[in-house]
Amino acid sequence: MRILVIEDERKVASFIKHGLEEERYIVETTSDGISGLEMAMNNQYDGIVLDIMLPGKDGFTLLSELRDAGISTPVLMLTARGTTEDRVQGLDLGADDYLPKPFSFEELAARLRAILRRSSPEKSTKLRCGDLELDTVSHLAFRFGKEIELTTKEYALLEYLIRNRNRILSRSTITQHVWKHNFDPESNIIDVYIKRLRSKVDREGAKPLIQSIRGVGYRIREIANEE
Numbered sequence: 505m506r507i508l509v510i511e512d513e514r515k516v517a518s519f520i521k522h523g524l525e526e527e528r529y530i531v532e533t534t535s536d537g538i539s540g541l542e543m544a545m546n547n548q549y550d551g552i553v554l555d556i557m558l559p560g561k562d563g564f565t566l567l568s569e570l571r572d573a574g575i576s577t578p579v580l581m582l583t584a585r586g587t588t589e590d591r592v593q594g595l596d597l598g599a600d601d602y603l604p605k606p607f608s609f610e611e612l613a614a615r616l617r618a619i620l621r622r623s624s625p626e627k628s629t630k631l632r633c634g635d636l637e638l639d640t641v642s643h644l645a646f647r648f649g650k651e652i653e654l655t656t657k658e659y660a661l662l663e664y665l666i667r668n669r670n671r672i673l674s675r676s677t678i679t680q681h682v683w684k685h686n687f688d689p690e691s692n693i694i695d696v697y698i699k700r701l702r703s704k705v706d707r708e709g710a711k712p713l714i715q716s717i718r719g720v721g722y723r724i725r726e727i728a729n730e731e
């Protein structure tokens with residue numbers, strides 16, 4: 505899952521970024537409202553963490569312009585403690601939740617998971633595809649009940665595939681959700697990662713779940729028939 509953090513306090517931004525990266529999210533940060541809006545408009549994020557007081561453009565204006573543009577990416581707003589007006593205003597402008605500062609990382613992570621779940625057809629914290637299971641809280645993957653050791657990137661890719669299981673995903677769609685914006689679209693990195701993922705997920709003897717769709721991209725599905 506790819507997350508954008510718009511926060512001008514460098515310490516807070518880096519605290520959130522490192523925490524979320526440990527939780528296996530792909531994280532991009534920016535410290536001003538103008539570039540934040542531009543990034544949110546031009547990239548496919550799965551969620552946005554948005555501060556209110558920002559240089560360039562404040563969080564409320566940013567949120568309202570984002571929603572006016574028809575972009576419904578889930579937004580978690582960071583508000584000052586005790587200001588009911590801020591929370592009400594944020595929610596009315598289309599924020600999905602708010603978190604008063606100062607906050608614990610655990611709470612931020614849990615609230616983020618909750619808004620991501622709400623926006624997804626998948627309400628459980630466990631994602632399944634046949635006998636493959638992903639625990640989105642512990643960020644572990646299992647097949648036939650046995651843990652599969654994955655790197656952060658492999659996990660992010662597998663989670664994205666499973667959230668969209670049975671759908672054919674183009675390389676560029678996968679890139680938009682799993683890689684950062686400075687990614688070279690000409691590179692074959694997706695194919696390289698899919699290959700690695702297959703060697704771990706679709707082990708010998710197991711029914712292959714990850715399919716290549718020639719000329720299009722990839723799909724994970726429960727019953728892998730011939731193409």
Ligand code: CA
Nearest residue numbers: 512555557558
């Ligand atoms: Ca601020």
